[in-house]
Amino acid sequence: MSPHATKVLAFDLDGTLTQHKSPLSPEYSGLLCRLGEKYTLLMVGAGSCVRIFKQMKRFPITIIGNYGMQYATVKEETPHNRLILERDNRVEVDKELAVSRADALRRKLGYTSYQGDTIEIHESGMLTFPILGTEAPIQDKLSYDPDRTKRREVYAQVVDMFPEYKVYVGGSSSFDIVPHPYAKLYALDLYCRAGGLTHEEILYFGDDYGLGGNDEDVYLSDVPFQCIDDYRTIPEYFKKLL
Ligand SMILES: [Mg+2]
Numbered sequence: 001m002s003p004h005a006t007k008v009l010a011f012d013l014d015g016t017l018t019q020h021k022s023p024l025s026p027e028y029s030g031l032l033c034r035l036g037e038k039y040t041l042l043m044v045g046a047g048s049c050v051r052i053f054k055q056m057k058r059f060p061i062t063i064i065g066n067y068g069m070q071y072a073t074v075k076e077e078t079p080h081n082r083l084i085l086e087r088d089n090r091v092e093v094d095k096e097l098a099v100s101r102a103d104a105l106r107r108k109l110g111y112t113s114y115q116g117d118t119i120e121i122h123e124s125g126m127l128t129f130p131i132l133g134t135e136a137p138i139q140d141k142l143s144y145d146p147d148r149t150k151r152r153e154v155y156a157q158v159v160d161m162f163p164e165y166k167v168y169v170g171g172s173s174s175f176d177i178v179p180h181p182y183a184k185l186y187a188l189d190l191y192c193r194a195g196g197l198t199h200e201e202i203l204y205f206g207d208d209y210g211l212g213g214n215d216e217d218v219y220l221s222d223v224p225f226q227c228i229d230d231y232r233t234i235p236e237y238f239k240k241l242l
Helices: 026-036 049-055 095-109 138-144 149-161 184-195 231-241
Strands: 008-011 040-044 062-065 070-075 082-088 127-130 165-170 174-179 202-206 225-227
Touching: 026 040, 026 231, 040 184, 049 062, 049 070, 049 082, 062 184, 095 127, 095 149, 149 165, 149 174, 184 202, 202 231
Parallel strands: 008 040, 008 202, 040 062, 202 225
Antiparallel strands: 062 070, 070 082, 127 174, 165 174
């Protein structure tokens, strides 16, 4: 990896630039501004563009959302920057089938006690399978599987149940289930094709590169990848690029 070839710095958000679902700090915002003078900056998120834009305090950056289902740019305006959603793809979901698959999975894995709904079906066509149910207390969710061991053990069985989807170990106690072909690497490929870029011209920063992680496909590809195991360490890497 030659740093001279890098044109685009691409980022995951949660766990890479911020603590999980926490706002971008003013310090990091300042560092990104300086990096933006030398490189094109790109967010590659699992969440929606709107969520990412808000979490980043309206920072002006191009955003790939929902694993490539969405794409947005930011118009710099006073008093507030404005998000322009340029792509917002949706995929039809067979709701009955999704619910019956979730229930079959619960029986198979012994997840039969849950609160609220058995599966969450999002407008985009993405699904969330919350092991403890949609309405479980947040403390129970947070303490369920903090190191992801439990979910990695059953990962292959969840994958088998949803063959038209890519499955991620997401949140604290759930699986994110995303319709094919959407995935971060797929989204980066689209971006590269549209901009006439090669993978080598991107440097990607992500924390979730293990089995079932939402950065895993990028990590396993030929896109240069900087692993971030603690979002508090990322300024060290930024300083080398400035
Ligand atoms: Mg992450």
